Amino acid sequence: MTELLQGMLLASMWLSIGAMLLAALRPLLRRLGGAPLVYRSWWLLPLVLLATLLPLPGVPLDEATPVHALGAALRAPVLPADAVLWPTLLVALWAAGALLAGTLQWRGQRRFERGMGALHRRSDGNWQASADPGLPALVGLWSPRVVVGPDFDLRFSAAERALILQHECQHRRHGDHWANAALALLRCLFWFHPLLPWASRRFLRDQELACDARTVDPHPASRRLYANALLKAQLVHPVAPMACHWRSQPMLKERIAMMKEHKRSALPRVTGQVLVVGLCMGLGAVAWASQAGSGGSPAISAEPFQFAQEDAAKAGLERPVTIDKMPPPSYPTSAFENNQSGEVVLRVEVDAQGRVSDVRVLSATNPGVFDAASIAAARQWTYRPAMKDGKAVAAAVRIPVNFAMTETVTGQ
Template identity: 35%
Template structure:
């Protein structure tokens, strides 16, 4: 059991890392061409890939299956075989759980220290929904403590006045409306579970940057004339580059991310058609990535060796589908068909494996007879037939007239 859990964990981490690499490769071009929101939504791809890796493996059935299965086997081969043994898997799982707990504790301590650094929070006299901290330099931000709220520094009214103040609050309200604080909490949870995966931490940092750019874009789409003032307001916040684990902090850390945001502000607002195309592309990348991971886990269809037949072709069926040319020539033959079995025992997707070397068409006749066969949902030894594969040899004898 522990070996299976560890195998699933490693598979999900490989899929998660692969999803991060894909997003890292395409987020820049997507943002420049279609906007910041599609680039932000691309980050759905890594968790979708991880969930696909944990989903029940499909039965090999697609044209791309051989390529994807080969890729999946190559990825699993990267995991040392010794980890598949229960004696090694148990201590490795214990180490993973300990690391996840330590990472979670570290994030919680950071959050607690950050919250304490704000001092006591009080409602703003003019806007009770806005909380003002006791100290300067902390905020503005969306802080999840215990639920997401907008928190501003003590000097908020003097640092941000007039239209600049409205722009900052509009940015934070976009965070609230989109549930970005909750998304960041889920990202932190993934970082704890995948504490040993450097690509997850790198992806979390890039996701926050794309999140901020998406908010910038949303604000400026409504107020494009305020582009210059918005950039100047962003520059003012460089004095306090802090990141809150559970929340959304402006400017989300450091000079380089701020530079990327300022560059993005110079790009004109995209048309609705371009934005819609970008959103569709982001959804397509996510679904394609998850589908590829799921298909890579494909397993061969189980071969049914003890079928419990409840319906078979009768002599009349054999005579009805007997090839006319073979019947006229009084020729006998055979064919072997291979079929998939549904949950109800019906045969589907039949194909001819072998048939008589003559040209009488016994293979085609066998495929017609395949529609008559039906199994019990359980085989003779009690195993379910759903998704199974059965091979049926059929010998054709000249029907008696």
């Protein structure tokens, strides 16, 4: 539960950073590459979120690093019962919110699709609905279809119809319906995020502006005709979450104003593309690396002499088992990612030749987390056998091995 909450918190933080950065850079990107470049810059958010999910490389420690003996044992803190309950309640609240957000979006999409009524295939290969809940639009995910309203042929001229259909085909060609589905998923997962509603509205507006630019840029003479077609169709119906609508009343002025912009030259567009790519790669790399910064640095220590004399006295030995070389174990990747610390007490049996005959775990503060790494390291250590009556004999020794993150040690 705690891992999920930490992951959501980290992803939410980077979602906020990415959204604010896009808001700040939007005017510059608009000047360099126009609406299409601004729309492509939204790739920053999913890339940053995916970067926080990529696993960090393992953190094996260098075998040449000495194992330092510490006098005080490092033990994982014991959490109170309510501290264990709170993560469960928060995860349950998040899951309930995500389910509710998903249900509302699904109902909105279904309401829109049912509102179209029966669909009929047109001679141009598109589809015509018997009712108009907010058409024309690109509807569907796996097999998207361009659907127009029942009065499409009467309301628009032939040239206007061609531009509108070309606009919807641009949505389909560039996969905007998949982008809307991804947005719907983000709105379910991050329903609690205060910046996501603004980012969703701005993303959909930039999507329409980019599609407008891709439609009219190859035909500059059709800009006025395109603007007239926009004025004829005002969307007053609720929009569907995953449909690409032609009509969009809240941004009508912005879409018509974009018709007056001229196509950018090659140099500013290339500069803008490089800026967007560099921004995505740079912020994604920082987000990926931030997973390591949240947990501190790993440190491993052992106390080979803590119980040596006590064990030797119980067995009547003249000299206890000693250790010459102790290459440290590797810090388990899962424990490092979750910022876990713990202590494992081993019982190592050494024969008269100084070879390890058996290694067992006597106790562990986090059972199963550090056991395997500790046992594997103990089998590689170099031992000197115990002495009794002047002869080497088989004996056992207890060795505590401590795994800690530096920030955890500082806080104790």
